Every structure is written in C-alpha cells, then in structure tokens.
Amino acid sequence: MEKVKIEKNTVQETLIVPLYGRKMCSEKFPEIYTDIFAEKLCDRLDYDFSELEKKKNSFLYEFGSLEAAMRQLDIMWEIKEYLKKYPKATIVNLGCGLDETGKACDNGVCHIVNVDFPDVIEIRNQLILKCEREINIACDLKDYSWMDKVDGTNGVILFAAGVFHYFKRDEVKKLALELSKRYSGGCLVFDSVGKFGLKLMMSKVLKNMGIRDIEGLFYINDPIQELNWSENIKVTSNGYMLGYYDMKSPNIRFSHRLLARICDNIMKMSINRMDFKNLE
Ligand SMILES: C[S@@+](CC[C@H](N)C(=O)[O-])C[C@H]1O[C@@H](n2cnc3c(N)ncnc32)[C@H](O)[C@@H]1O
Numbered sequence: 001m002e003k004v005k006i007e008k009n010t011v012q013e014t015l016i017v018p019l020y021g022r023k024m025c026s027e028k029f030p031e032i033y034t035d036i037f038a039e040k041l042c043d044r045l046d047y048d049f050s051e052l053e054k055k056k057n058s059f060l061y062e063f064g065s066l067e068a069a070m071r072q073l074d075i076m077w078e079i080k081e082y083l084k085k086y087p088k089a090t091i092v093n094l095g096c097g098l099d100e101t102g103k104a105c106d107n108g109v110c111h112i113v114n115v116d117f118p119d120v121i122e123i124r125n126q127l128i129l130k131c132e133r134e135i136n137i138a139c140d141l142k143d144y145s146w147m148d149k150v151d152g153t154n155g156v157i158l159f160a161a162g163v164f165h166y167f168k169r170d171e172v173k174k175l176a177l178e179l180s181k182r183y184s185g186g187c188l189v190f191d192s193v194g195k196f197g198l199k200l201m202m203s204k205v206l207k208n209m210g211i212r213d214i215e216g217l218f219y220i221n222d223p224i225q226e227l228n229w230s231e232n233i234k235v236t237s238n239g240y241m242l243g244y245y246d247m248k249s250p251n252i253r254f255s256h257r258l259l260a261r262i263c264d265n266i267m268k269m270s271i272n273r274m275d276f277k278n279l280e
Contacts (some may be wrong), residue, residue: 003046004126011166012120015097016045018162020052021068022099028062031249033069037100037128044127063259066252067241070260071191072101074244074271075159078189079105086155086185094141094190095163098124103131111154115139115146142171147182156186164190164218165202172218173229176274180233185278191240192220194268201267223272232277239264240271 006013023038042049055061079091083105090111091102097120102112112134114124121138130136139146141163150156158179164172172190179188193201198219220226223237238244241260263269 001044003044004123005046006123007119008048010119011117012123014162014166015099015120016047016052017064018068018071019098020049021065022072024056024061024065025069028065029069029249029251031251032066032245032247033073035069035072035100035104037098037103041098041127059255063256066247066256066260067263070241070245070247071161071271072099074191074238074240075161075189076101076105077244078187078271078273079157079159082155082157082187083107083110086157089155089157090150090152092150092156092158094158094160096120096124096136098127099161100128101159101161102134106131106133109133111151113137113150115141141175142167144175144178147178152183152186156183158183158186158188160188160190162191164192165198167218168216169218170216176227176233177230180230180274180276184232184276186276188274188276190272192218192223192268192270192272194221195219197263197267197269220270220272221268223270227272227274232279234275234277235272236275237270237272240269243271 019038022035023042026034087107088109092113093102094115096114096116115137118138121136137146137149198214224235227235241263
C-alpha cells in the first residue's frame with residue numbers, strides 16, 4: 001500500500017508526536033491504554049521515525065507516551081459522560097490530526113466531526129475511513145465558517161487535544177466565547193499547561209517558530225480563576241495525569257507516578273471542561 005508523506009518542520013508534523021505516543025503506550029502499557037488505530041496509521045506514513053525509535057526506551061519518552069495516552073483517556077471519559085445525557089450529540093475533534101477519539105467513543109447514534117488544516121485533512125482522508133455519521137472539515141479553526149457545518153441541535157461536545165498551545169490566549173478566549181454563543185448546552189474540553197510547563201514543553205517548537213517570548217500564548221496556571229470568561233460558561237478542571245485515573249499498574253514505576261504528580265501540581269497540566277449554559 002502506498003505510504004502518505006508527512007512534511008518535516010511543518011505544523012502538520014506536530015500530529016506525529018501524540019500519534020506515536022499513543023502507539024508506544026499501547027505497546028508498553030497495554031493494561032492502561034490501547035489505541036488500535038495508532039500503530040496501523042504509523043505504518044502507513046512516509047515519515048522518518050528513526051529519531052523517535054532510538055529514544056523510545058528512555059525514561060522521558062516512555063513518560064511522554066503515558067502523557068499522550070492519559071490525555072486521550074481523560075477526554076474520552078468526558079465525551080462518554082456527555083453522551084450519557086445527549087446520546088445523539090455531535091463530537092467535534094478540533095485540530096484532529098490523525099486521532100480517532102470520535103470513533104473510539106461512537107455509541108452508534110452520535111455524530112462525529114473532525115476539523116484541521118486542509119493539508120492534514122487531505123492526509124486524513126487518504127488514511128482513515130469515515131463512518132456514515134462522520135465528516136471531516138478542512139478549515140483553520142480561527143476561521144469560524146467551520147461552525148456552520150456543525151449541527152448542535154442534539155448537543156455538541158467539542159475537544160482540542162494538544163492544540164491550544166499553538167494559539168494566543170485571546171484567540172482561545174474568542175473561540176470559546178463564540179462556541180458558547182452558538183452551542184448553548186454544549187461543552188468544550190481541552191488540555192492546558194502553566195507558564196513554566198509551557199516554556200519547558202514547547203522550548204524546541206517555539207524556537208523553531210521563532211517565538212522567544214511566551215507572553216500572550218495560551219498558558220493557564222489556575223484554570224478556574226483564569227478561564228472565568230463569561231457567566232454563561234461553567235468551568236471545571238482536573239489534573240491531566242492523575243485527575244481521572246490513578247495510573248496504578250505493575251508496569252508503572254514509582255518515578256513515573258512521581259513525575260505525573262509534578263506535571264499536575266508544578267507544571268499545572270490540566271484537562272478543562274467548559275459547559276455552556278443552556279439559554280433556551
Ligand atoms: C499536536 S497536534 C494534535 C493532533 C491531535 N489532536 C492528537 O491528539 O493527535 C496539533 C494539531 O492541531 C492542528 N492545528 C493547529 N492549529 C490549527 C488551526 N489554527 N486550525 C486547525 N488545526 C490546527 C495541527 O494541524 C495538528 O494536526
């Protein structure tokens with residue numbers, strides 16, 4: 001089967017790290033997480049994985065795979081909760097890359113929408129079969145025309161995994177406020193990190209992008225206080241690594257759990273949920 005090329009040093013390349021992380025976590029910690037799609041997708045990509053392969057047994061890369069997996073598990077937990085109340089809701093994956101969380105939560109009646117830049121959606125279309133209740137939208141998230149194609153009549157849960165780090169704080173705020181106006185009763189779930197954490201995590205990416213000063217970028221030290229953007233939005237927030245699952249397994253080392261605590265408490269890594277007030 002022909003492989004699909006991922007260009008190096010482009011925004012689309014950012015989808016590789018979480019995808020490879022999910023594949024690695026499925027191999028190393030299957031009792032915690034399995035992603036049946038990630039391994040097959042990596043095999044279909046024309047991308048030089050040798051750098052990642054070389055480091056895959058290092059402690060930090062192993063931990064990175066847990067990070068990718070825990071974020072997906074947390075978000076899936078929120079989606080499944082929402083679908084209990086609104087089974088026919090639309091699940092919207094913002095900045096979807098090659099992630100198939102929508103499908104992993106499919107209850108047979110919900111709808112699934114995946115949004116990303118046109119070059120990523122082109123790759124996604126070549127690699128991933130859609131189910132009959134699923135659409136892909138090629139659009140910049142900052143151009144709100146994509147919202148015209150998302151039907152929120154039966155409820156909508158939108159999520160962004162590893163996406164808002166590339167946004168400015170004002171851009172995330174504007175997007176969240178627009179969503180809260182369009183989708184009353186809907187909800188937005190996304191991960192965030194504090195200032196110190198963002199500096200550490202993104203130092204290489206930011207350098208490549210020529211960004212020296214992280215002021216203005218989207219980092220959040222205290223989600224409940226700082227995401228208090230509207231009286232129509234209720235914010236809840238949990239620890240990213242240990243807020244939903246305790247990560248207890250014989251394969252998880254003490255040092256993994258210690259670092260997980262540092263991520264949640266010192267780097268302020270969080271999963272945030274914004275519930276939009278039902279205005280009807
Ligand atoms: C780090 S990757 C995460 C991919 C996916 N959410 C996952 O967890 O595997 C970031 C993704 O966000 C997309 N992205 C970043 N900024 C975007 C924007 N303004 N509009 C649409 N997609 C965007 C990138 O193209 C990329 O696919």
